[in-house]
Amino acid sequence: MVRKNIYFYQKTIFLKHLITLKFIFFFLSLSFGQQRVYTSDIPSWVSPQNYNLSPNIDEEEISQGLLTLLADYQINVPKEESHFRIASKITNTSGVQGGSTINVVFDPSYQKLTFHSINVIRNGEIINKLNPEYFQVIRRELNAENYLYDGSYTAMTNLSDVRVGDVVDLSYTIKGFNPIHGGKYSNLFYLNDYVPIGKVNIILYTKNGINYKLYNTDKEPIISTKNGYKTYNWTTITPKSFFYEEYIPSWKIMLPTIAVTDYNNWSEVTSWASSIFSQNEALSSELQQKIKDIDSNNKSDGKKIEAVLDFVQNEIRYLGLEFGIGSYKPNPPNKVFEQRYGDCKDKSLLMVKMLEELDIKAYPMLVNSTLKNTILELPPSPEFFDHCVVKVVDNNDNLMYFDPTLSEQSGTYKNRHFPNYEYGLVVDKTIKSFDTIISNSDNTVYIYEEYDIKDLKGKATLNVKTTYTDVEADRMRYVIKNTAKTSFHNELENFYAQYHNNVRMRKNPVIEDNKDINELIIKEFYAIDSIWKPMNLEPNKISVEFVPSNLLNILVSPNMDSRRHPIELPYPVSRYHTTKVKLPQRWRFQSSNNVLSNDVFYYDSNIKFNKKDNIITAKNYLKIQKPLVEVSDFKSFKKDINLLEKSFGFTIFIEKDAALIPVKSNKESTNWFLTIFLILIATVAIAAVYYYVNDYKK
Known part of the structure; x- marks a missing residue:
């Protein structure tokens, strides 16, 4: 599926996406299709727009030295033409570079780009800067690092003699909609941005009207009839900028948004999808032989499902050549099998056809990898999906879902991890x-640490056992396979070097992979020359702090007392962290137990001291119980976080002359949550081991 999702659109609002694309990685190649920029007058159907050269905007809120004075977006649905006009004022020297660089993206396989004007307005004088000879039309692939190639091109030019105070005013039209939609139109528009805007204007020209839905705005369109068109017009003047906060849920529609579509219900979408996924070509003899081999080598339906899934996941590599209609229509299974690569829809359809040959019901299913339940709030349209997976119904009518684009997965067909997409639309015209x-x-990680402090000088050993389950096991399995052995060992050792001086591996780690239950275990063995460190604020003492680091990377600790937007949390996920410390001699210690439970998380900290054996055992458990913190729940969430801080980890310390001092809890010593940010920075290298960036190639 074409990789379009709302969160991406919110981060790159259309007026930015269409004018200046910064930090782009280009694939440079000889152009085919449209190799030059066309010019013409503005189409007669376009409604002229005025704008204020000096809108009432606080200049200190302007970002990167550019103020958008006008963002004009007009769509003629019957003509399949999209007209854009953008006027930007350069307010300081940092805006000269961005304001003088023009990039417009289009797909030459079905679109034609025509410029109408590029003017620089300086002290009331209009300077014509449109010269098609100065444009370059080059291949650009934003998703090349994810093995997705959409065939788009960029028409780019750099304007000469652009100065602070200039207004760059340009207009152009892109003709052509993706023919896969058969003339139907869907899109999202935004009436605001994260930075100030002078004016946003949106006009839709239709023959028979269009369905629309509003989010975070009550601004209804002005509907009129003009030249045989039914038009919908939204205009906002100097809208209030969106207030950005960290951890805003990626699936939430936060900006004032307009969703439009020609589809009336989801049945029309499934009918459309069924038609483009339909394949009448007989399976090749080679593919049939592969299916026969799977059938003969596996007795049960479950084993056959596993075998097909393993083949499609691991032997059909992920690569998407999504040009034109190929961004939606899958390639024939024979072609995918022969070339041994495909994107999400190619791999899904191949898996479906192989299972059908084995008399197992299977269907492609459209999902959005980000939107979760927000997809239910959107009007019907195929544009709002960005991924394709597979639904399977076995002979006992058990429903199962599989993502054929994932690799290095383990587990049986019953417990194979499936991402938390929440909702999917099955490609079946009856749906x-x-x-x-x-x-x-549950995506649980268990860590068991065992410290043995040999003497008061601080010589110690540390044994660690980490157990990864579900997607965490899949991720770590991928990391191990794709990381050099020495580098992997260094990353593990460096993690504990952030906590202890002079730590080294006593012997190589031991890795146990229990694939049937999708569980991966890593055992580590360290020697520590001196576990003690100088104690903060008490120079005559040395100490060692024990922190359940396994919990740090899943719990958000907000540093603000109030919120305007919800907070996204990792979900579903849980962590266990047990630390056992063998002390070198008798110690004084008071056991403790703290439990915090709310709708958002459950936390249990239990620290016990075995006087007979001089052993401290600290058990910590944290489970995230919902994917977000609502604004109405923030104050109570913040209060519980503050309580959690007081029982997070513990410290033992002694005088420098080794006189024994009682054990001290972190309630009296370091506040670990105040130093979480520093810890996370210091351990950024190991974060790459725990969470590789696979993006789950869609």
Whole structure:
């Protein structure tokens, strides 16, 4: 599927996306299709727009030295033409570079780009800067690092003699909609941005009207009839900038948004999808032989499902050549099998056809990898999906969901991890609504640390056992396979070097992979020359702090007392962290137990001291119980976080002359949550081991 999702659109609002694309990685190649820029007068159907050269905007809120005075977006649906006009004022020297660089993206396989004007307005004088000879039309691939190639090109030019105070005013039209939609139109528009805007204007020209839905705005369109068109017009003047906060849920529609579509219901979408996924070509003899081999080597349906999934996941590499209609229509299974690569829809359809040959019901299913339940709030349109997976119904009518684009997965067909997409639309023309997908993964990580402090000088050993389950096991399995052995060992050792001086591996780690239950275990063995460190604020003492680091990377600790937007949390996920410390001699210690439970998380900290054996055992458990913190729940969430801080970890310390001092809890010593940010920075290298960036190639 074409990689379009709302969160991406919110981060790169259309007026930025269409004018200046910064930090782009280009694939340079000889152009085919449209190799030059066309010019013409503005189409007669376009409604002229005025704008204020000096809108009432606080200049200190302007970002990167550029103020957008006008963002004009007009769509003629019957003509399949999209007209854009953008006027930007350069307010300081940092804006000269961005304001003088023009990039416009289009797909030459079905679109034609025509410029109408590029003017620089300086002290009331209009300077014509449109010269098609100065443009370059080059291949650009934003998703090349994810093995996705959409065939788009960029028409780019750099304007000469652009100065602070200039207004750069340009207009152009892109003709052509993707023919896969058969003339139907869907899109998202935004009436605001994260930075100030002078004016936003949106006009839709239709023959028979269009369905629309508003989000975070009550601004209804002005509907009129003009030249045989039914038009919808939204205009805002100096809208209030969106207030950005960290951890805003990626699936939430936060900006004032307009969703438009020609589709009337989801049945029309499934009918459309069924038609483009339809394949009448007989399976090749080579593909049939592969299916026969799977059938003969596996007795049960479950084993056959596993074998097909393993083949498609691991032997059909992920690569998307999504040009034109190829961004939606899958390639024939024979072609995918022969070339041994495909994107999400190619791999999904191949898996479906192989299972059907084995008399197992299977269907492609459209999902959005980000939107979760927000997809239910959107009007019907195929534009709002960015991924394709597979739904399987076995002979006992058990429903199962699989993502054939994932690799290095383990587990049986019953416990194979499936991402928390929440909702999916099955590609079957009889389907009228979404499947609700309940994730069966807890994504738990268990850490067991065993310290043995040999003497008061601080010589110690540390043994660590980490158990990864579900997607965490899949991720770590991928990291191990794709990282050099020495580098992997260094990353593990460097993690504990952030906590202890002079730590080294006593012997190589031991890795146990229990694939049937999708569990991966890593055992580590360290020697520590001196576990003690100088104690903060008490120079005559030395100490060692024990922190359940496994919990740090899943719990958000907000540093503000109030919120305007919800907070996104990792979900579903849970962590266990047990630390056992063998002390060198008798010690004084008071056991403790703290439990915090709310709708958002459950936390249990239990620290016990075995006087007979001089052993401290600290058990910590944290489970995230919902994917976000609502604004109405923030104050109570913040209060519980403050309580959690007081029982997070513990410290033992002694005088420098080794006189024994009682054990001290972190309630009296270091506040670990105040130093979480520093810890996370210091351990950024190991974060790459725990969480590789696979992006789950869609």
